Amino acid sequence: MSLLLRPATPHDLPALLRIEAESFADPNWRAEDFSRYDTMVAEADGQIAGFLVSRQTFSGNGEGLAEREILNVAVAPSFRRNGIATLLLKHELQFDAVHFLEVRESNAAAQALYRKLGFVAIARRPKYYERPEETAIVMQLK
Numbered sequence: 001m002s003l004l005l006r007p008a009t010p011h012d013l014p015a016l017l018r019i020e021a022e023s024f025a026d027p028n029w030r031a032e033d034f035s036r037y038d039t040m041v042a043e044a045d046g047q048i049a050g051f052l053v054s055r056q057t058f059s060g061n062g063e064g065l066a067e068r069e070i071l072n073v074a075v076a077p078s079f080r081r082n083g084i085a086t087l088l089l090k091h092e093l094q095f096d097a098v099h100f101l102e103v104r105e106s107n108a109a110a111q112a113l114y115r116k117l118g119f120v121a122i123a124r125r126p127k128y129y130e131r132p133e134e135t136a137i138v139m140q141l142k
């Protein structure tokens, strides 16, 4: 399989919305959300196989490193367990920044992925998610 990472373009939006719908019980990202932030896509043999959306939350200064937040990551079901999310995350982690993310407490697959890359849980936010209501685990790259 040939894999390519590149910034998303407006042509990718239908594929991004399809992967979002296939990946979450309550898909709530709209086209404009993907356009507003930094969205990278993974293309596998020419097909959009997954995406990662992030944003800078602090630009950094002489006293503190920049901070970034990973807002959304998903890989189309037929492309999972091929290292695509790992590749997207490793690309994001090249930014010289402190990285944060939130994940549903029940999402063991995503938490395993994040731990493998060096994220650790630093806080819990009860009732953070809706539909269904659930605790968020806040993770930071250490």
Ligand SMILES: CC(C)(COP(=O)(O)OP(=O)(O)OC[C@H]1O[C@@H](n2cnc3c(N)ncnc32)[C@H](O)[C@@H]1OP(=O)(O)O)[C@@H](O)C(=O)NCCC(=O)NCCS
Residues within 6 Å of the ligand: 023, 024, 072, 073, 074, 075, 076, 079, 080, 081, 082, 083, 084, 085, 086, 087, 102, 103, 104, 107, 108, 109, 110, 112, 113, 114, 116
């Ligand atoms: C979570 C998700 C992005 C992982 O994508 P992926 O491309 O399959 O992940 P990778 O192949 O890079 O997996 C890397 C490691 O993560 C862990 N992992 C990934 N999926 C897993 C699963 N279903 N169960 C347990 N561990 C899992 C494993 O340790 C895996 O390494 P291994 O395959 O060598 O065992 C994908 O399952 C997905 O899109 N899920 C639905 C959307 C979602 O939950 N996004 C995260 C929101 S916070």
